[in-house]
Amino acid sequence: MKIAQVIVDVSTYAVNRPFDYALNEDAPYVEIGSRVKVPFGRRDVIGYVVGLKEETDVDPAKLKPISEVVDYRPALTEELVELAQHLAHRTICYEIDALQAMLPAAMRTSYERLVVATVSLEQLSPALRDIFESSPTQSFDSLTSAQQKLCKDAALVGDVEFRTAMKQQTAIKTERVLHVPSLERLQQIEGELSNRAHKQKQLLAYLMNYPNEVLVEKVVREEADVAGPTIQTFVTAGYVERSEREVYREIDASQMAYDEKLALTTEQQRAFEAVRDAIDASRAETFLLHGITGSGKTEVYLQAIERVLERGEQAVVLVPEIALTPQMTARFKGRFGEQVAVMHSALSQGEKYDEWRKIRRGEVSVVVGARSAIFAPFTNLGLIILDEEHESTYKQEDVPRYHARDVAIWRGNYHHCPVLLGSATPALESFARAQKGVYTLLSMTERPKQSALPEVSVVDMREELRTGNRSMYSHALIQAIRERMERGEQIVLFLNRRGFASFMLCRDCGTTMQCPHCDISLTYHRSVERLKCHYCNYETYVPPKCPHCESESMRFFGTGTQKAEVELKKVIPDISVIRMDVDTTSRKGAHEKLLSAFGRGEAQVLLGTQMIAKGLDFPNITLVGVLAADSSLHLADFRASERTFQLLTQVSGRAGRAHLQGEVIVQTYAPEHYSIQLAKQQQYIPFYNVEMQMRKRFGYPPMFYIVALQLSHASLEKVIHYANQTARFLRQALDDTFIIVGPAPSLISRVNDRYRYQCLIKYKAENNLFDVLHQLMHMYRTKWMKEHLRLSIQMEPQSLM
DNA sequence: AGCACGCCGACT
DNA sequence: GTCGGCGTGCTC
Numbered sequence A: 001m002k003i004a005q006v007i008v009d010v011s012t013y014a015v016n017r018p019f020d021y022a023l024n025e026d027a028p029y030v031e032i033g034s035r036v037k038v039p040f041g042r043r044d045v046i047g048y049v050v051g052l053k054e055e056t057d058v059d060p061a062k063l064k065p066i067s068e069v070v071d072y073r074p075a076l077t078e079e080l081v082e083l084a085q086h087l088a089h090r091t092i093c094y095e096i097d098a099l100q101a102m103l104p105a106a107m108r109t110s111y112e113r114l115v116v117a118t119v120s121l122e123q124l125s126p127a128l129r130d131i132f133e134s135s136p137t138q139s140f141d142s143l144t145s146a147q148q149k150l151c152k153d154a155a156l157v158g159d160v161e162f163r164t165a166m167k168q169q170t171a172i173k174t175e176r177v178l179h180v181p182s183l184e185r186l187q188q189i190e191g192e193l194s195n196r197a198h199k200q201k202q203l204l205a206y207l208m209n210y211p212n213e214v215l216v217e218k219v220v221r222e223e224a225d226v227a228g229p230t231i232q233t234f235v236t237a238g239y240v241e242r243s244e245r246e247v248y249r250e251i252d253a254s255q256m257a258y259d260e261k262l263a264l265t266t267e268q269q270r271a272f273e274a275v276r277d278a279i280d281a282s283r284a285e286t287f288l289l290h291g292i293t294g295s296g297k298t299e300v301y302l303q304a305i306e307r308v309l310e311r312g313e314q315a316v317v318l319v320p321e322i323a324l325t326p327q328m329t330a331r332f333k334g335r336f337g338e339q340v341a342v343m344h345s346a347l348s349q350g351e352k353y354d355e356w357r358k359i360r361r362g363e364v365s366v367v368v369g370a371r372s373a374i375f376a377p378f379t380n381l382g383l384i385i386l387d388e389e390h391e392s393t394y395k396q397e398d399v400p401r402y403h404a405r406d407v408a409i410w411r412g413n414y415h416h417c418p419v420l421l422g423s424a425t426p427a428l429e430s431f432a433r434a435q436k437g438v439y440t441l442l443s444m445t446e447r448p449k450q451s452a453l454p455e456v457s458v459v460d461m462r463e464e465l466r467t468g469n470r471s472m473y474s475h476a477l478i479q480a481i482r483e484r485m486e487r488g489e490q491i492v493l494f495l496n497r498r499g500f501a502s503f504m505l506c507r508d509c510g511t512t513m514q515c516p517h518c519d520i521s522l523t524y525h526r527s528v529e530r531l532k533c534h535y536c537n538y539e540t541y542v543p544p545k546c547p548h549c550e551s552e553s554m555r556f557f558g559t560g561t562q563k564a565e566v567e568l569k570k571v572i573p574d575i576s577v578i579r580m581d582v583d584t585t586s587r588k589g590a591h592e593k594l595l596s597a598f599g600r601g602e603a604q605v606l607l608g609t610q611m612i613a614k615g616l617d618f619p620n621i622t623l624v625g626v627l628a629a630d631s632s633l634h635l636a637d638f639r640a641s642e643r644t645f646q647l648l649t650q651v652s653g654r655a656g657r658a659h660l661q662g663e664v665i666v667q668t669y670a671p672e673h674y675s676i677q678l679a680k681q682q683q684y685i686p687f688y689n690v691e692m693q694m695r696k697r698f699g700y701p702p703m704f705y706i707v708a709l710q711l712s713h714a715s716l717e718k719v720i721h722y723a724n725q726t727a728r729f730l731r732q733a734l735d736d737t738f739i740i741v742g743p744a745p746s747l748i749s750r751v752n753d754r755y756r757y758q759c760l761i762k763y764k765a766e767n768n769l770f771d772v773l774h775q776l777m778h779m780y781r782t783k784w785m786k787e788h789l790r791l792s793i794q795m796e797p798q799s800l801m
Numbered sequence B: 001a002g003c004a005c006g007c008c009g010a011c012t
Numbered sequence C: 001g002t003c004g005g006c007g008t009g010c011t012c
Helices: A078-091 A095-101 A126-132 A145-157 A183-192 A198-208 A217-224 A228-237 A266-280 A297-310 A326-339 A349-360 A371-375 A404-415 A428-436 A461-466 A475-487 A561-571 A590-599 A629-634 A640-652 A674-680 A684-698 A716-733 A769-782
Strands: A002-008 A019-023 A035-040 A043-053 A109-117 A137-139 A160-168 A174-179 A214-216 A241-246 A286-291 A314-318 A340-343 A366-369 A381-387 A419-423 A440-444 A455-460 A490-494 A503-506 A523-525 A530-532 A539-541 A554-557 A577-580 A605-608 A621-626 A663-668 A705-713 A739-751 A754-763 A790-795
Touching (some): A019 A035, A043 A078, A078 A404, A174 A228, A266 A297, A266 A440, A286 A428, A340 A349, A381 A404, A404 A419, A455 A475, A455 A674, A503 A523, A561 A605, A629 A663, A640 A674, A640 A684, A705 A739, A716 A754
Parallel strands (some): A314 A381, A340 A366, A381 A419, A490 A605
Antiparallel strands (some): A035 A043
16 A cells, blocks of 8 residues: 655644555555645645655554645655755754745645535524525634534534635636637638627637637737627637636846856856866865955856756855845846746745746746745756855744755755855855865955955044034045035945934933833834834834923934935935835835936935845945944844944945946944954955954854754743753753853843743754754643743854844 | 543533 | 533544
8 A cells, every 4th residue: 555654734743743644546646745635633734745655553544545636746856855854853843844934935725614514504403594594615713603613513413514625825827818710710700790790800800810829818808909798709609719828927027138148257267167067077065155246256156057057957046135136137037048037025925936836847947036945946956056145144034944055055965066155255154164174165356347446444433523523424424425426426325224223212311212012122213203113013102201201302312214314415405315224115126116216327325224235236336335334243242243344345345346446435433343444454364363263262153053042931930940941951961062051031131021031052063962952842842832931942043132 | 733532610 | 410611632
């Protein structure tokens, strides 16, 4: 007998293992990776086939057959099923969560419990008759609890039945097409038509142009200028055949300009050859391409991909979400045309689903996408690229908490293909691995377009204060902005706002407006004139007086982009500014619209936050101003310096990318800090050396691996109790090569009325760590959870907030 | 997760 | 005596 091992779509500890199901002789084709509908308990659920076998230990009386196969082509490949198992183990999550993370959201199933009357309306009791009046099928959950009870009782007698309806979130899009008959038949029809049927004649005349062809009904309606009923008449009369045809949603109809292959510089050539050799040798080697901004990493990617395609293999290119601008995708589509699929958050569920299907069917060979594109169901991968590999967006913040870089390397090993990590400012972890020879380091230190690196100057804002300038703009920056305006060049102003939201403070008594549910200040949103909590979404009005001392000197502190714009216009009233922040880019496509408007020269200044740090490459930008470079330095986070360095280096790279000389002005209150000084000189390696010393001294990655355990509970005593118990358990289960830090209150010690504590594990060799963590999770799932404790385990957290 | 089973207190 | 509270345990 054939047996399928199935992981069911129930995200719980108790069912986090395969269940066996019988595959009858007449069962449709089932493979590893197939989605199947199976009876589970008294209901039906979707499951994923993760194994096939001939025998089972399950009691034959219990063994049930699968109900049906959901997709003809298995949703997942065998490789991805294996990867899900690996991810579940390494990120401490359920296998079902890992499996689902690999599929587009459109394929998630929603369940609806249905009650179906199985006897005629007259045979039902009067109360039941009311329920089923409109239809013999009713949604169970929309009934009142009294009605639900009635149905349960009726089910015992057999008058009604329970069923589960399953629906995929987004359907495959189809369009109606018409099959035009032969010319002879059309002429025959012409004779049959009444003289008065003008519209029908008009339609026939149109169809005469396309004998034996298949036409899209909508197009026919428009071009022949006939209405739906006319076509319906033709269909009913049997003049034309009508059917539905699957179509892909059109993503970007605009014409992609052909992107010409560039000649490589010596440095680029050397990097390219190293990667090409690994591609040709089918070698799972990880390269770290360290190339300064503007050194032409993309061209190396493109030519390596070209090589992969020549070999009949496929490539995945990951790009940080924010950098997935049309500029970037245009380059890939321009070079490889129809072979490219694009995946990012600006696409609708349906569009992502369509792109995914193109990949699954092998209709494309290159995917350019954000984090989740790492799960592209290719079967013959030849290369995986992570551009800007240091970006924290490659780490998924919720379950399954995977890092795309780790997944890439796993897939590279599976497919025997190289992985190429590219960055101007590699993550410390990556560079350290390259130093140790785990990754192969490739360096590019020149800009091919001969454009010089921009001149960077650092302005000490403390000095400005001393000379009486209290504004956000230094004299030097204002002066430089004026110069560019005269020359008709463009300016980018970057506001480093991490950890620097605007909050309200009473100048008399020092009271700040805090969230009543979280241990954090409320943020002022000018657009809606309200205060909001960024952790729990609590919202309130702006108080007219200080709630503590009733003074009227409540003021906003901190610097938002709106304030920056207002202040700039105070100094230079005739300046035109495009502002990019969460407020102006929340609508779909707004991001791209603003960028292209700036590209067309519709404004002199582009002012924004993180989101403008990359992806824009306009030749006319000759000045970049950083308004508060150090604000990200003050975060209590071991990556603060690294983030600041990366940000400043990226931003500086925006200036003068073509023939014009660029200038960067960095305003800061901490001009002597090494991450600012070294970013100024674009000195990655010295920065790496200093920062590594720091990490070593404080025992942070990459000197140690870390795991963060976060506990929360509505009661402070409870959370402390369990945090202590957790730490005790870890200390006893792990040997002394592990350092257990804490427990201690989290940096934000209360969120949503729950107190938060955390424990850190630092280690160099994992030994039995994963067993111990799974044990802890078991304890939590079976005992602690009942006490309403919440515990999350984060492998290699990006920050310790 | 959902759902049934089962064992004790409040009603017809 | 039955209804229904939610503790416990199972789902191939």
